[in-house]
Amino acid sequence: MQRLVDNVLAVTKESVKIFTYEALNNFVRLVNGMSALLLAVLPGKSLILEGIHEWELRPTFRGPRLPRWMEDGASSFNKFIHELSVDSDTSSNEDYMSDEDSDGIIPASPLSHSSRFSRASSFSKPNRHSSGWIKCLILWILFPLRILLIIPSYLYNITHSSSSTVQAKPENRYPPSPHSRKKSSTMKDHFVQSATDRRRGVVEDLHLGIEIAIEAIFDIVHKVAYCVFSPLESFKKLLHWFSSRSKGSKAMESDTVDATVMTATLGQNDAAVTERKTTLHNSLNTDARTCQDVITELGYPYEAIRVVTADGYILLLERIPRRDSRKAIYLQHGVLDSSMGWVSKGVVGSPVFAAFDQGYDVFLGNLRGLVSREHIDKNISSRQYWHYSINEHGTEDVPAMIEKIHEVKTAELKLIHPDQVVEDDTNTEKQPYKLCAICHSLGGAAMLMYVITRRIEEKPHRLARLILLSPAGFHHDSTVVFTVVQYLLLLITPIIAPIVPAFYIPTRFFRMLLNKLARDFHNYPALGGLVQTLVSYIVGGDSSNWIGVIGLPHYNMNDMPGVSFQVAHHLAQMKRAGRFIMFDYGSKSANMKAYGSPEPLDLGEYYGLIDFPVDLVAGRKDKVVRPSMVKFHHDLMKSAGVQEVTYNEFEYAHLDFTFSHREELLAYVMSRLNLVEPNQKSVQKQSSKTRKKDHTKEICSD
Template sequence: GDDAASELHPLAALPDLDGARARLRALAAWAYLCACACARFLSPLAWLRWLRSVVVSKPLALLTSFLEGLTELLARHEEGEADLIGGIIRGAGYPYEQVEVTTADGYILTMDRLPNRGSRRVVYMQAGLLDSSVGWLTENCVSSPALAAWDRGYDVWLGNFRGWAGARRHADPAVRDTQWRYWNFSLDDHALHDIPAFMERIHATKCAELREAGALREEELRPGAPRPYTVSVIAHSVGAAATLVYAVHERTHERAVPVDHMVLCAPAGFHMDIPLSIWLISLVFGNYLTAPLVVRHISAVYIPSRVLRLLFRKVVHDLAHELDAVGELLGVVIGNVVFGGDASDWSLAASKRDYLVARMPGISIQLLLQLQQSLRTGRFEMRDYGRAENLARYGSARPFDVGANYAALRGLPVDILAGTRDALTPAAMVRRHYELLLRAGVAASYQELDYGHLEFAIHVRDQFVGSLMAMMDAHAWQERTPD
């Protein structure tokens, strides 16, 4: 049959060549594709393209997207905080205006005012280092010194010293745009330039407003007439030290000081007893060898960019308010390790609203060196520039000794408040001011409160505000009998 025939046919045993060729073509195609893929994968150019994508392109795209989002957030943040102080004051139902002041050496500063235009009672409040006028404000009018003073009829002026990291303003662009030139100031410049500029603006404004309101009598309009209003000063820490330098220096040089009463809360000036951490920093950076280099090349301690300031405030705010345990731990570490056991709420202080993107304060190295000078000498002096420059500035080889000239304050009542849990300006150092004032014949009072350094400015207690108001009222305009 057929099977037998096929077995006998000579070609019947040959393989299927068409199928084999098809399989060979498929195998060759797969081999080609694999070879191309391997060649592409193993090619140096391919590796470079892959690395560029992974290391450069994708991270750059992510960074660009992040920065665009951060820029948008920053814009919204600044828009919301541009009028933060005014928003707090107006939101509490009080009037507000911002006043721009230019100092004699060209710095452009800002004062925040709660105007009481017809009042003859003025209070000027000055915050300390790393603080601003927000320190005198809370939404609660009972525990806010500024709002409480306005309620009692005072025209309230809140001063802000030079040294805002994000708002370097100066009449000379060369100073404004050069870091070391802008930050080349000390406590003396706050005292002899900033405060006088504030006082001059207050005086000009009050005289003009009282005149326009018809509140001045004829004899008060005559040249040389007594000032038609009273001024109380409430100052904290470095702000209090600057106030003392201002008043003593001006009166010693027989210039009028338009101040009727001072309340000094934890005043700086004497720093023989300071936390170990600050002593070590001053030892490293404040000696005669390193100080000139530090002043020239560092000039100030602050967060340099708006983005970093925003991130700093966001992180600290979240730690203090969202993660209570972490925030409390942060405050304990700062207070006990960094600041030698000060009892203030440091985590809350760092998240305060005056640490704005544009207005976050910085610290001038010159000012720190002046505070370190007190540690070295044990005296409350103006800046020591060396013998030659001291002779030119002060007329003596030694700098002007503020504490030794407290007799210039006779006739100017001074109330001093110290905190028994304050490790930055300990009560013993604050008491030194009081003892020298008494010895000089100045009408001074002294009181110790169970406060840390910052409790005069944050977490202010209602009783403390009431005491401040009573101190001011004792020396306010209605206590005087005009001639």
């Protein structure tokens, strides 16, 4: 009778699984089909979808042709867990169920390692505060989805907690199959060789959750049936359990320990069984790789440097060190980006790795603006943290990082060549190294602001050459969409600024959801194409690979870059004024206190202070910063008498300069960098003086 019940339960369980699997599969196909229908009627999609020519389309959600429990005599749930556990072996341990207010340590984000530094030092992590009733409303609306994603894992933990504490008998233990070991090894080798995307989408997680829920329910039914048909055995096991408890046996380990999933149905003696270990908290994993992970996996050295600005913000300066090099390069990202944008596509086409291979000491800067809110004041509020504009990027962040580069390089070169280093804090030409900078979008505007303000203050900027890729600053010729956004920002600033200090996703759950939706957009081309088109409409028709960018690892559940409301307001001020101005504080007295004049500083009027070569690059397909805006920078510098300024255009959209890493652009950038050579005159002069002194000492000793 027991065997009959086992068979009936096994068939029923697999039938329910197949029915739910096919129902979910058909629903997803319906959504993808409707997306394809909408995409077919949207205008201008052909140009917009050009930006996703490098888009990785890998549909992975497919329905079975035959009931999977009939294949090889193993359960479909067993195979599903086995396949997912291979990826889970290489994924990071993440507790997706913990809230932002959790006291536990959260894995550092790609922006990143400043979080790790601050936890290990006196700079402790700031407390997190909710964004008010708006956040509560969003949480209430999406509460059912959160429950649907979390409850199955709880059910699985409850139903398997008792079985995991009991040692299985030798005859019931099954070793992993050779195929599973081979597949796991292959996946790990592939991960080491390249920066692998290990995420799973929302649809895949729903499938996993449903499988776990069904397995848990039928497991309970099976245990009840076992107790009914084998009361004596059940009584013996109960006595054994009580006796082991009385003897002081250890309880089940914490929920971070991997649970053993026995992939067998009730009639396990008759089925081919595979045992795998899977981390339950990885069942909803996201790709939380850091910039360090990508760099080291590609075989390059890495160093993280913590930088503290004058106003207390903790920044991360990342480095691919070449300590004896007299050539250094500093790369600065744009808005809603991080250093990950320069390395995410790997070695081919990236200026980061190309510069290192050609002998440069590479530094990657990260501007302030993280959800983790790294600050020396651990109690800083959200409103206080996000209270900054582009002014602070150019006058606080960039100076702090460049001065740290100067400090590090000078100390290292002095240590390596103590008799050849000439330190001069006022003359860039006499530095023991040459520093070039590559900046994109907002990073370009911040760098220009840094150079001009340093020259006005008569402080050294330490730069030998500047390459600006689609730099912000002038926005007079932007699209109608940005014009509407400009007026909207200027209108609602007094109302929204006290409530919404920044544009970012405040909770780990919703950041995890965005990260997983990006994977679904890859798995379902029509849905991804529709989202790509809609996002492109929002940003003025730019054909950049927006879907690919949303899927970058720094958009993960642990941390994410955000945009201060004042930064957006500052950009709106620039567009309204038609000039490259510093932040307008709204009153003559406030501007007078900040700038010494009733109006904000017009940086374009001071372009004549730039005393080194500048290379400007624009994209013909760029709708965010149009070529005419970049050309305006060039013409203004030319008329101001900048000694060497060049202008070039490529067939790129806005994000192609960093995310796509084109070979044509790389060749151009490296050709400009190679024009700068370390100044050996001061070194040779100092060396000759040293040799003369040594020769004089030898004569005197003789």
